[in-house]
Amino acid sequence: MNIFAILFFCGLESLSKSLSDPPSVVSADRICKPGPPLKRTPGKTNCLIIGDSVSIGLEFSMSHFLVKRQHQMGCDGYQVQHAPWDDKDGGALDSKYGRQCLSLFLMTVMMEPTTYDVIIFNFGLHDVNYNGEWPEEYTSPADYAKNIGEIKSILISTGAKVGYVLTTPVPYNVSINNLVLEYNDIATNLMNQQPAIPIADLYTWVVEACGDPPYNNCKIAAKQPSPHYSPQGYQYLAQRLIYLVRDLKGKENGRRQDKYSHLNTLHEDTNKFKWMRSAFKDSVACRDKSGQVVTVCPSNSTCCASLFSSSGQGCCLLSQAASCSDGKHCCRAGYGCDPSCSVYQCNCLRNAKNHD
Numbered sequence: 001m002n003i004f005a006i007l008f009f010c011g012l013e014s015l016s017k018s019l020s021d022p023p024s025v026v027s028a029d030r031i032c033k034p035g036p037p038l039k040r041t042p043g044k045t046n047c048l049i050i051g052d053s054v055s056i057g058l059e060f061s062m063s064h065f066l067v068k069r070q071h072q073m074g075c076d077g078y079q080v081q082h083a084p085w086d087d088k089d090g091g092a093l094d095s096k097y098g099r100q101c102l103s104l105f106l107m108t109v110m111m112e113p114t115t116y117d118v119i120i121f122n123f124g125l126h127d128v129n130y131n132g133e134w135p136e137e138y139t140s141p142a143d144y145a146k147n148i149g150e151i152k153s154i155l156i157s158t159g160a161k162v163g164y165v166l167t168t169p170v171p172y173n174v175s176i177n178n179l180v181l182e183y184n185d186i187a188t189n190l191m192n193q194q195p196a197i198p199i200a201d202l203y204t205w206v207v208e209a210c211g212d213p214p215y216n217n218c219k220i221a222a223k224q225p226s227p228h229y230s231p232q233g234y235q236y237l238a239q240r241l242i243y244l245v246r247d248l249k250g251k252e253n254g255r256r257q258d259k260y261s262h263l264n265t266l267h268e269d270t271n272k273f274k275w276m277r278s279a280f281k282d283s284v285a286c287r288d289k290s291g292q293v294v295t296v297c298p299s300n301s302t303c304c305a306s307l308f309s310s311s312g313q314g315c316c317l318l319s320q321a322a323s324c325s326d327g328k329h330c331c332r333a334g335y336g337c338d339p340s341c342s343v344y345q346c347n348c349l350r351n352a353k354n355h356d
């Protein structure tokens with residue numbers, strides 16, 4: 001960190017400030033984690049789950065169950081992937097992050113366009129800042145509604161059958177859990193609006209097993225305080241999601257003539273996928289330490305080391321951005337990361353050399 005920026009931050013700016021000056025401190029952007037590793041596998045039901053760490057646990061259980069079942073029954077298989085490609089923690093975070101990074105989540109880690117038969121998604125735990133430690137994730141009810149409404153429309157426009165999953169309880173804090181209930185009502189109303197999509201009510205499934213929050217000792221929940229589940233808990237919840245996937249898959253079979261059925265590939269020349277085509281032009285290859293390309297980012301974005309991306313790399317959707325050492329944030333050109341940046345929050349300080 002540069003001493004001039006710090007002095008500047010500490011109050012000298014009032015001496016020189018004019019309306020035309022760019023601000024000396026701005027919030028950092030968050031690095032988008034990439035989409036999943038695999039392209040569509042022909043002949044399988046290709047499923048994508050978009051959501052946070054709860055959905056990462058569910059994806060694991062569902063893949064296990066569906067793949068085992070496919071083996072037992074010799075019927076057509078499933079390919080279940082999670083977006084973003086993050087098997088560590090956090091996943092799609094809050095709906096602001098999800099909306100911002102959605103185009104990457106819908107392509108593979110190498111930015112290959114792909115399609116899904118079924119996409120199920122959830123946002124909520126991070127939007128309500130489930131443990132009070134993530135102020136940048138908090139999203140107001142109005143912004144939450146706007147974001148998940150837009151995400152719903154975009155997912156439907158890919159031609160996939162789309163379902164929504166209600167947010168699970170916050171067992172250890174009734175006031176935060178009340179926000180979950182409020183946000184679940186918002187989501188339910190939006191998903192019921194035309195075109196209505198099916199909802200899996202995991203909230204109720206958990207309450208049926210654990211009772212209403214607060215609870216401290218539920219067999220399906222992880223050790224408290226936590227919004228996570230035990231391995232048996234994830235299996236229990238995955239069962240409900242498998243019903244949702246079957247329901248959506250059935251709709252697909254029964255509605256071959258629907259308005260999306262012509263969208264077999266994203267290469268088709270449709271305006272809906274303009275953003276994908278423009279992202280390809282001058283895309284950026286991100287390499288690991290050995291020089292191998294592990295992730296591809298859209299044009300006018302910057303490769304950044306990402307703590308949670310399973311490829312180790314993510315995309316800051318800004319050109320010539322600075323990558324922050326916390327592995328989560330990045331700063332626009334002309335700014336550097338505040339040395340106090342952490343995964344919890346981060347500001348960017350205007351570079352002194354740009355001040356004249």
Ligand SMILES: *[C@@H]1O[C@H](CO)[C@@H](O)[C@H](O)[C@H]1NC(C)=O
Pocket residue numbers: 131132172173174175176
């Ligand atoms: C619940 O969370 C809120 C918001 O983070 C916090 O102010 C409050 O102290 C928490 N309550 C309990 C009982 O932990």
Ligand SMILES: *[C@@H]1O[C@H](CO)[C@@H](O)[C@H](O)[C@H]1NC(C)=O
Pocket residue numbers: 278279281282299300
């Ligand atoms: C990238 O940014 C430059 C400069 O802002 C702009 O002219 C160009 O159109 C952008 N490219 C794409 C593919 O968006």
